[in-house]
Amino acid sequence: MKDLYKALGVKRDASQSDIKSAYRKLAKKLHPDANPGNDKVADQFKEVSAAYNILGDEKLRGRYDRGEIDEHGQERYAQGFGGGAGAQGAGGGGKYYQSSGGFAGADDLFSEIFGNFRRGGQRSRATKGRDRTFAIDVTFKEAAIGGKRRLTLGEGGKTLDVKIPAGITDGKQIRLKGQGEPGISGGPAGDILINVSVKSDALFERDGKNILLELPISLPEAVLGAKVEVPTVEGVVNLKIPAGSNTGSTLRLKGKGIGAKDSSDRGDQLVKLKVVLPEKPDEELETFISNWSRDHQYDARSKFGRK
Structure with a gap:
C-alpha cells in the first residue's frame, strides 16, 4: 500500500x-x-x-x-x-x-x-x-x-x-x-x-475444471443401490447409486463442472461416496451383522499387504 x-x-x-x-x-x-x-x-x-x-x-x-x-x-x-x-x-x-x-x-x-x-x-x-x-x-x-x-x-x-x-x-x-x-x-x-x-463453499471443491463433492449415503443405499438427489452448482440432479457401492467409490456427472453452461469443454462433477451408519446404535442391525459375519468373513484391509 x-x-x-x-x-x-x-x-x-x-x-x-x-x-x-x-x-x-x-x-x-x-x-x-x-x-x-x-x-x-x-x-x-x-x-x-x-x-x-x-x-x-x-x-x-x-x-x-x-x-x-x-x-x-x-x-x-x-x-x-x-x-x-x-x-x-x-x-x-x-x-x-x-x-x-x-x-x-x-x-x-x-x-x-x-x-x-x-x-x-x-x-x-x-x-x-x-x-x-x-x-x-x-x-x-x-x-x-x-x-x-x-x-x-x-x-x-x-x-x-x-x-x-x-x-x-x-x-x-x-x-x-x-x-x-x-x-x-x-x-x-x-x-x-x-x-x-x-468464497469457499461448504459442499464443493475445485480441481481444475472439475468440481469435487463428497456424498453421504446410507448402508441400505450402498448395499442395495438407489437413486438419490445430488446438489450441483446449477441445482439438484438425480444420481443412480450402483448396488454394492463402497466408501471412496467415485461417480461422474458429465458437464456439471467448471465452465459456462453452454460450453463444450466444461468440466465434470466428481461425486465421491461415503457410507454412513446410523448415528445411534441399532441393536437389530448389530445382531444381524453379528450373525451374518460368522459365515461371511472378508479382509477389508487386504490392500495393505502382509509383513
Missing part, C-alpha cells in the same frame, strides 16, 4: 499549505509537458496528483489518516458491489470518493501552473487517465459458471453491469477498459480494475 505523504515528500503533520506547496513543486518537475516522451515520469506525475487529490482536501485527508479510506479514496470497509458483496461483506458497493466541495484539486492546480506551457506554443502531451480499483467477493457458483453483477460508482449513482467470467479463480482481476479517470490533454481514460476473491 502506498503512503500518500511519502508520495508528496511531506510529513504526516504537514500543514495544508505545505502540502499544496509540495504538490506545486512536484507537478512542475514531473508534468508531461515538461517531460515529453517519458512514461516513467508521467506515472509519477499521476501518483502525486492522486495523492494531492486526497491530502489537499482536509475532509478526505482526515478520513485517510483515520484509516476510513485507502490511498485510492475508497472506503476500506465498504468496497465492492451492490447487494452486500463487498470485500469485507458490507453493502453499498463500489464506493470511490471524490474531492469535497470548495477544494481546488490537482486538475485545477496543474491547469493554473501549466497554462504558460500552452500559451508558449508547446503542445500538451496526451496522458492516460488514472485507473480505479474495486474489490468484490463472488460465490463458488458464480466463479464456476459465471454471472453478472452491477457495479455502483461513487459519483451520481452511475452503474455498470460487469460480467463474471466462468471459471475465474481467486485473486484474478477483471479490467473494464476506459471506465476509469478521464485522460489528460485528450489522452484515453483509465480503466476500472476489479480484484476478485472467490
